[in-house]
Amino acid sequence: MLRRTIVCLSLLLSPVAHHALAEPSKAAASPIYGVTIPEGYRKWELIAPAEEAAPLDELRVVLGNPVAIKAIEHATQPYPDGTILVKLAYKRKQSPDFEPATVPGQPTTVQVMVKDSRRYASTGGWGFGRFVNGQPVDAAQHQTCFACHAARVKDRDYVFTRFAP
């Protein structure tokens, strides 16, 4: 009798287990912070571009969600909860069409900062996520985020990028 019950239970549970296993790949969250790539971010407004010298040789663009853009327009500091900043990075390369021009090459990372002053109280209110090919990188890399932002731009709510009109 007991054995029969166990068999029945495992049959009942198995579809659930499969479903649970399939879930995490959908929206993989960063270690430590649990930040995911926000939906629709590619249509957000541009805050500013940036270029990184060798050895990284990258072009970047920083985008902000509507909460971020409104905060910038009103010079609101610190950024309110709900602010999300996304940085897209690409290898830089010479334009194949026009020599003096530098254009984006292969995409390298997508990096995200989410403001939630209670959840992320110990890191200035910001949660961090760094993604390569849509997957979060390891915890060791996530341990470096806040330290660098805090060391250099603490007085601007830990945000490097200034709005480029």
Ligand code: HEC
């Ligand atoms: C060694 C310093 C350093 C570290 C470590 C670092 N950042 Fe940054 N971050 C920068 C700089 C500088 C910028 C300004 C844009 C640029 O030059 O690429 C920036 C910009 C950003 C931005 C756009 C908002 C802003 O502050 O301008 C996000 C989002 C971001 N970083 C996320 C991360 C994440 C996530 C990590 C950890 C995985 C991380 N950063 C680690 C230096 C750093």
